[in-house]
Amino acid sequence: MQFDNRKVFYPEWEGTSIMKQVKSLFQCFRPQSLQICQSLTKQECVSSVLSFVVYCAGLLWTNHFEEISMAGVLLLRPVPAFLYSVLFFLFICFRNRKKLHTLGLTTEHLKSALAFLAVVLAASLLFHVRHFLTNQxxxxxxxxQAAFYLALFFFTEEFIFRGYLWPRLVKLFGFHPGTILCGTLYGLLILANPGNYHFETLTPLILFNTLFSGIVIQYLFSLLYMKFGNIYVSTILRAGVYFFILL
Structure with a gap:
C-alpha cells in the first residue's frame, strides 16, 4: 500500500506569506496529517507499545552475552541481538501484514533510496581506496561488512524506533511528545547496551548527551521517514556513517 506524501508534506505555498508558509510547515507535523498514523487504532498502538517492552526485555537479555555458541558456531555480540531482532521483525510483519506501510515498509521512493545507497557506497569505496591498493x-x-551494518541498523534500530514504535507513539501522544518519548527510549536502549557504557562509569553528562542525541536523531530520521515514506533512507544514512570508519 502506498500513500501520496505530496498531498501531506508539500502544501501549496505559491503566493503566500512567509508566516503562512511556516504555519503550513508545522501543520505537516500534526499527527492527523500523517496518513501512516491515520490507519492505526489506539488499541493497536497500545498493543504495539507492550510488544516493544517485551522486545526490550529480550534484547537486554541477549546483549549480556559476550559470546554465544549456536550449532557449534561461536557468535559474538551483537549477533545474538541481531538474530533476536530479525525474529521480532518477522513476527511484527506477520501481525501487520495488511498494514506494512505503517511499518515504513513501502515501495515509496525506493529508487531514490537505492540511488542514495549507490552514492554512499561509491564515496566510501573511494575513501578506502588506499586500503584496497595496499592489500590491507x-x-x-x-x-x-557494509551489508552487515545495513542489516544490523535496519533490524535493531530503524525498523524498531522509526518504522514500528514512532508512528504509534505519535498516534497516542501527538507528534512532538511522541517523537521526544521515542527518542528518549532510543537513547536509553543505547545506554543499556553493555557494549557502550557501564553503569558504574555513567555520569549525568553522558546520560544527558546520549538522551539528547537520541531525541535529535529521532527527529531527523522521523522527518526522513515522512519525506520519503519509508525507513530505507534513514537506514542507509545511519549505516553509511560506519562505511567510512570500517577497516
Whole structure:
C-alpha cells in the first residue's frame, strides 16, 4: 500500500506569506496529517507499545552475552541481538501484514533510496581506496561488512524506533511528545547496551548527551521517514556513517 506524501508534506505555498508558509510547515507535523498514523487504532498502538517492552526485555537479555555458541558456531555480540531482532521483525510483519506501510515498509521512493545507497557506497569505496591498493583488505570484505551494518541498523534500530514504535507513539501522544518519548527510549536502549557504557562509569553528562542525541536523531530520521515514506533512507544514512570508519 502506498500513500501520496505530496498531498501531506508539500502544501501549496505559491503566493503566500512567509508566516503562512511556516504555519503550513508545522501543520505537516500534526499527527492527523500523517496518513501512516491515520490507519492505526489506539488499541493497536497500545498493543504495539507492550510488544516493544517485551522486545526490550529480550534484547537486554541477549546483549549480556559476550559470546554465544549456536550449532557449534561461536557468535559474538551483537549477533545474538541481531538474530533476536530479525525474529521480532518477522513476527511484527506477520501481525501487520495488511498494514506494512505503517511499518515504513513501502515501495515509496525506493529508487531514490537505492540511488542514495549507490552514492554512499561509491564515496566510501573511494575513501578506502588506499586500503584496497595496499592489500590491507579487499572490496568483497568491505562490501560484506557494509551489508552487515545495513542489516544490523535496519533490524535493531530503524525498523524498531522509526518504522514500528514512532508512528504509534505519535498516534497516542501527538507528534512532538511522541517523537521526544521515542527518542528518549532510543537513547536509553543505547545506554543499556553493555557494549557502550557501564553503569558504574555513567555520569549525568553522558546520560544527558546520549538522551539528547537520541531525541535529535529521532527527529531527523522521523522527518526522513515522512519525506520519503519509508525507513530505507534513514537506514542507509545511519549505516553509511560506519562505511567510512570500517577497516
Amino acid at each position: 583488505t579487499t572490496v568483497i570484505t568491505f562490501l560484506s
